[in-house]
Amino acid sequence: MSNRTKNILVPVIAVLLGILVGTIIMVASGYDAAAGYTALWNGAFGDVYFTGEVIRQVTPYILAGLAVAFAFRTGLFxxxxxxxxxxxxxAAVWVGVSFDLPKVIHLPLAILAAAAAGALWAFIPGYLKAKFRVHEVIVTIMMNYVALHVTNNVIRTVLSEGKERSENIADTASLRSPFFEGLTEYSRLHWGIFIAVICAILMWFILEKTTKGFELRAVGFNEHASQYAGMNVKNNIILSMVISGTFAGLAGAMEGLGTFGYTAIKSGFTGVGFDGIAVALLGGNTAIGVVLAAFLFGSLKVGALNMPLEAGIPNELVDIIIALIIFFVASSYIIRWFIQRMSKKGVK
Incomplete structure (x- = not known):
């Protein structure tokens, strides 16, 4: 069996095992698993409104997953x-509330501001990694908390004058559209899904079809060999983090310009960025894999909201299933060993 086939089978088997063990937990807890999964399906695809919400949830998941996957493909975490x-x-909301411009200028400007802000925030750990060999995991974790408290302060002192949230962005900066509202019975689906898919194609093209992408992957595989081959290792490390941060910043734009249309004081993290790690892991750090994994996670997250209403099952059980899927993906060595043993038996 080829490695390509194994790479496809591992996440599929991990998902099936996660659902299987989740079912066992559901039954052991005294719940009707069939009713639970029926409610989950109905909550995700039983109505055009719910389907619109699934795609809306998938949008930032794709971009967050791409951010994690791009960095990982180039040897960074x-x-x-x-x-x-x-x-x-x-940044997106700031531009959205601060300017009065035509939509053809205002919306792209807000999106670019978000991308630039994410890129700048990622540049800092990239620079520290390249110049001083400071491990990017430590710096990026700390930068999460800095981002949370700095943005809360800016919202309170600059964008809202002491209130808990900013004003709504101007219509000219919004990704929402009457077309999608009419199509999905006023769900929060917006044009951002096309931006996310374009970014997935862009990531694939950069890494697989360009010389710079080859350099970035080469540096991730072996810095010393890349330097010996004449590549600028430090610049490539920084560039990798900047591109990764750009995807993450765009994920923020999807929330600020599409789903919510404002920004507010956050008592904690949104969770989307951390879910992006799981999306990238399940997607095998490939563009198409990230899109498919984001679709699965978005469906589970939105569908779970219907489980308490229709089946009386707490939606936290879906979080357990997601955690189990991640566990089995992380334990992919065991799955690969099992697949290899089965393929050998098949040959005999």
């Missing part, structure tokens, strides 16, 4: 996607 998302969200 960007655990700061959550912070980069938050500053991107703030």
């Amino acid at each position: 960007n655990i700061g996607v959550e912070g980069q998302l938050i500053v991107g969200w703030l």
Whole structure:
């Protein structure tokens, strides 16, 4: 069996095992598993409104997953996607409420501001890694907390004058559209899904079809060999983090300009950036894998909201299933060993 086939089978088996063990936990807890999964399905795809909400939830998951996956493919661990998302969200809303411009200028400007903010926030750990060999995991984790408290302060003192949230962005900076509202019975679906898919294609093209992408991956595989080959290792490390942060900042723009249309004081993290780690892990750090994993996670998250209403099952059980899926993906060595043993038996 080829490695490509194994790479496809591992996440599929991990998802099935996660659902299987989740079912056992559900039954052991005294709940009707069939009713639970029926409610989950109905909450995600039983109505056009819910389907619109699923796609809306998938949008930032794709971008957050791409941010983690791009860094990982180039040998870096960007655990700061959550912070980069938050500053991107703030920057997008700031532009959205501060300017009175035509939509053709205002919306792209707000999106670019979010991308630039995320890139700048990721530049700091990238620079420290490249110049001083400071481990990016430590710095990016700390930058998450800095982002949370700095943005809260800016919202309170600059954007809202002491209130808990900013004003709504101008319509000219919004990703929402009457077309999607009419199509999905006023769900919060917006144009951002197309931006997310374009970014997935862009990541694939950069890493697989360009010389710079080859350099970035080469540095991730072996810095010393890349330097010996004449590549600028330090610049490539910084560039990798900047591109990763750009994706994360765009994820924030999807929330600020699409889903909510404002920014508010946050008592804690949004969780989207951290979920992006799981999305990238399940997607095998590939562009198409991230899109598919984001679709799964978005469906589970939105569908779970219907489980208490229709089946009387707490939606936290879906979080357990997601955690189990991640566990089995992380234990992929065991799954690969099992697949290899089965394929050998098949040959015999």
